[in-house]
Amino acid sequence: MSELVIWTLDWVPMPDGPAGFVRDLRLRWACEEAGFDYSVKTVPLDGKGPDHLARQPFGQVPFLDDGDLKLFESGACLLHLAGKSEKLMPHDPAGAAETLQWTIAALNSVEMASVPWWFLEVTGAKENGLTDLLESRLDGLEAVLKEREWLAADRFTVADLLMADVLRVKKIREFGDRPASESFVKRITERPAFKKAYADQMSHFKAADKAKNKG
Numbered sequence: 310m311s312e313l314v315i316w317t318l319d320w321v322p323m324p325d326g327p328a329g330f331v332r333d334l335r336l337r338w339a340c341e342e343a344g345f346d347y348s349v350k351t352v353p354l355d356g357k358g359p360d361h362l363a364r365q366p367f368g369q370v371p372f373l374d375d376g377d378l379k380l381f382e383s384g385a386c387l388l389h390l391a392g393k394s395e396k397l398m399p400h401d402p403a404g405a406a407e408t409l410q411w412t413i414a415a416l417n418s419v420e421m422a423s424v425p426w427w428f429l430e431v432t433g434a435k436e437n438g439l440t441d442l443l444e445s446r447l448d449g450l451e452a453v454l455k456e457r458e459w460l461a462a463d464r465f466t467v468a469d470l471l472m473a474d475v476l477r478v479k480k481i482r483e484f485g486d487r488p489a490s491e492s493f494v495k496r497i498t499e500r501p502a503f504k505k506a507y508a509d510q511m512s513h514f515k516a517a518d519k520a521k522n523k524g
């Protein structure tokens with residue numbers, strides 16, 4: 310198997326920055342679920358050099374090396390990893406298609422509403438015109454999660470991983486009462502692979518912060 314390298318940021322502000330939520334966590338988590346060996350490398354938070362932009366045209370993280378194959382976008386990286394292990398997605402056509410559908414739904418129907426909503430909220434915008442949109446997406450998902458344990462193929466897949474990661478931002482779940490979504494997030498983030506990925510990301514950023522403050 311070729312070498313997997315997950316790229317993330319070299320540092321983020323502590324304690325109020327995004328440590329614990331930087332999206333390399335999605336890839337670490339998938340690798341932990343699948344039992345893949347991987348290493349983590351970094352690009353600087355400050356100043357996006359040409360090397361970074363050549364790998365991720367928007368200057369973001371994560372991106373992934375799988376040997377000579379280079380990928381960006383967390384969803385694309387997750388689906389690529391899922392193609393390498395049935396632990397992340399069934400490989401029969403129907404199961405794979407359903408996993409693809411819910412992975413895209415997490416990104417393009419839920420996260421596309423939750424991230425702009427969150428930005429407006431934390432920047433203190435007086436009117437958050439995206440609240441109705443986000444509520445309707447969260448309500449639609451709640452109706453699905455009331456009826457089933459997993460999003461796709463009657464089992465854990467990367468679609469659950471991604472949806473739980475999108476919903477794990479507590480602020481976006483603080484309005485409305487959606488018990489099935491709450492228990493989904495709790496259940497999926499109780500998985501040992503999530504806990505390991507989370508702890509590893511926190512250690513990475515704590516060590517980076519310590520080194521920065523020393524220097």
Ligand SMILES: N[C@@H](CCC(=O)N[C@@H](CS)C(=O)NCC(=O)O)C(=O)O
Pocket residue numbers: 330331332333368369370371381382383384
């Ligand atoms: N759609 C992208 C979003 C990536 C993203 O928002 N990355 C954040 C970290 S979690 C980032 O790099 N932020 C720094 C920036 O945008 O300059 C993906 O899912 O990979």
